[in-house]
Amino acid sequence: MLKKWSTDVLAIFETHASAEKAGKICQGLGFEGSFRVDAVGQSGGLWLLWRQGIGDVVVISATVQFIHVRIQKESEVLHIIAVYAAPTVSRRSGLWAELKEEIQAISEPFIIGGDFNTIVRIDERSGGNGRLSPDSLAFGDWINEMMLIDMGFRGNQFTWKRGK
Structure with a gap:
């Protein structure tokens, strides 16, 4: 993939x-350049x-679930927040509030993305009870509150299946 696109x-x-x-x-x-939040055992x-x-890359903050960097090249500035949310609701607890604080401290352009390990629409999942979980509803509320835009994606609709 890295050889196909710059x-x-x-x-x-x-x-x-x-x-x-x-x-x-x-x-x-x-x-x-690199910054790593290493796995703990086989997790994360x-x-x-x-x-x-x-340009110049400065790590603003990092936790086990995200890395926030500020990139500056001449007068251009961009913040990037790369997120890998924990796969369980209990381990993800408080992440939306942490990210809200992180975003509110930024006064320059930013991009946030990654694997949030939850969904905002039923069609993002195959099977289940046909309802969004409280965690998914909280995630959707957070997206709206932060006025974020889902950029979508290209590729297979489902990228993961239980047991495979």
């Missing part, structure tokens, strides 16, 4: 790698990689 910034989620192994993988991908892992030519 990629200056890359976020990788659920890496299952940490420390020395992660460093070798990042170097092998050909990015000069979030990496943000970038090429030197994009």
